Amino acid sequence: MAKVLYPKTDSNEFSIFPFIGEISWGSLISGTQLSLFDDMPTPPRHSIVKKNSSIIPVKNKYNNTENVIQIQNRRYLGNKYKLLALIEEIIEKRCKPYNSFCDIFAGTGVTGEHFNAKNIKIISNEILYSNYVSLYAWLSPEYFDREKIEKYIDLLNSLSTNNDNYFSVNYGGTYFTVENARKIGAIREKIEELKLNFKEKCILLTSLLYAVDKVANTCGHYDAFRKTLDMVVPLKLRTLDIKQSENRNNEIYNKDSNVLINDIEPDILYIDPPYNSRQYCDSYHLLENLIVWDKQDLVGKAKKMDRSNLKSKYCLKDASKSFSELIHKAKCKHILVSYNNTGESKDNRSNARIKDNEIINILKDKGEVEIFEQHYKAFTTGKSITNGHTERVFYCKVRK
């Protein structure tokens, strides 16, 4: 049950059920509890019943879920797939009508994609280039030829090599089996050689990124690899279930949030920054290195590249300054902020960088504030279970 936490009221007008649409997602919210590192489940196709949505079924051999990737089929720390029903309910009750939605810390893009519809402009932004490429594949308006992409995917899947390359030399036998690492390197090199436009290249790179994530010998991020290399399933690229007809108004950016904010005026601004000192460029360095492909020298046991230009100010001690600047500059009607209440932990790295009362006070400068919360369990390291983990959404109706 989603609760209004702030301001305090006797009545609780918000409840998660029934979910808007034909399928109750109750089990995703409070029943089946998933790890933050779990692959997000593929819902039955067309299960997200969005008004004005026109999902065109893909009629080909890729039309079964085994061969088709959905945007949420990826492990990503802090992804908001399980929070979508709550976000949707707040938007239904507080923000309608709206024409544009900005997901300014988009990560996987699942939140923007959930609100994607023909008549809505989704603005997605990410500091990591690998995420930008994926967002571009899923959400940018450019037309692409599905059949051409499918042919390329077949071609890439058929590549085989016994030769080492940049990727296998650095990541073979640790993050991946040597066979998979060689294949990943060979596919990545081939994508550079093919004559592709940017959209096509982004689609193939995204297909590779999702496939790599499936065979990585990690517990969901790339800070370290698992000691036992038992992730031996062979790599397989699949096609992406892109809702091309819904993307026509969308915009995708690869900028610092606090720079982009000067240039946009969305009706709804959704803010989901990192919560603690763990930099996403550290956790996803390997995927970033694979997508950028400038073949840098790597350092340390975890084989990380230089990430100095990718560090987020939201992971630093004075994160609240950046947050305050972002809110101050925002030109929008509604602001939604997701922020974790990790509480005080002995592991200083997991402590939240911005305190609740700082968030409330900063938002109050802009308009009326309410807070909604959703409980679910979370795995913090892939091993330890934290019960009573809470995700909150701070909502601010911006004063005119």
Ligand SMILES: C[S@@+](CC[C@H](N)C(=O)[O-])C[C@H]1O[C@@H](n2cnc3c(N)ncnc32)[C@H](O)[C@@H]1O
């Ligand atoms: C909590 S995650 C967002 C998860 C996302 N909502 C999802 O469902 O996948 C925060 C994201 O913000 C990105 N990020 C961090 N600092 C940023 C900045 N200054 N500007 C843009 N993106 C940033 C990180 O790379 C990370 O992907």
